[in-house]
Amino acid sequence: MTCDGLDLLLVSDDPGDRAAAAAHAVRCAACAARLRFEESLASRAAAWREAGEIPAAGYEERVLAAARAARSPAARGRADRPAAGSRFARRAARRPSGLRVGWAALAAAAAFGGAMLGLSFRGPAPGTATGGRGLIVADALEAAERAEQEHAAAIAQLVAAAEPVLARSSDPATAPRDAALLLAYRDRLRALDRTIGEIQGHLARNAGNPTARALLLAAYTEKTDVLRELLALGAGLERGTS
């Protein structure tokens, strides 16, 4: 490489590119000085990240009280109405074909999420932390949150069952083709988790955003399906090896 290419190598996320930059710097004094600066910058950045910030007096109490209120029976007052949440969850789980959102579309939605979910659905009163909440009937919001919790609980069980299956990707007894397939499932699940995290991030700011809620339920449904496929695959591998 030439010195001109150093910039691109230094900002790359690929460790191979950084190694190439280091290899060049061994033979080039100007780039070696540049590399030393980048290293000192990285260590300053790490020091800044680790420094943290001492919370103001009373802040801990405020946060813990808010968290408690967010889950208390008073805040979730309508939770004991006849299982609207369960109906919602079952409907989502049945997944009418027209409503299914593929995982790639979900990932794309999340990729645009910063712009799309963050901007398009902001309520008319900017700066109010709970802006969107008044826009949706409390009952519907409650039902949606319960449905999401049911999904999350079911998924956690599936994830626990799927872990040993995924672990077989690094088992030398697993055929390379099967191992590659398992790794593809792992990547797909990771992508879905990132998507779910993005959407949850937006819901944290605007709980009443109906599009984000629909996307989240679709993402949960998709993750449930992927986990079921993976478990079926695991059972197939089991039969194949015994």
Next chain:
Amino acid sequence: MGEWSDPAVAEAYRRHAPRLLGTALRLLRQREDAEDTVQEAFIALVRHAPAIDAEGAGAWLHRVVVNGALDRLRSRRRWRTEEPDEAALAAPAGTMPDPRALDLARAVARLPERARLVFLLHDVEGLLHEEVGAALGIDSGTSKSQLARARALLRVALEGRP
């Protein structure tokens, strides 16, 4: 997994709150907004993340705080033009006992806004270019070029040479 109990939330707060506040303050440069953003992340944890366990909570909260802070920056930009005031530039966020981190914070405060955000998200908060791009609504190539620009400006500021 399951519900986040009061003691579990308190433990998560003790483990993660200082760093989360640091992240929010770096991005927002406004203490009240930063505190609200972190508080909302803990509310979200209780409401929306029953499947997140104690080990995963730090990364999850960090992500929610980053997204929440960026949302706030966006709405600030939409509704008023925000110039960081001189006080914020002179006394950047963070307790920072490390003087090298303090120098960096001062230099970062003077970067153009997009380069500042890309540098913070990538080099300080640890996001990949793809994630930075998604968070800021730019492509990952733009994230890379903005990062190169930010680092070049920081080199001038910190070392007095290009």
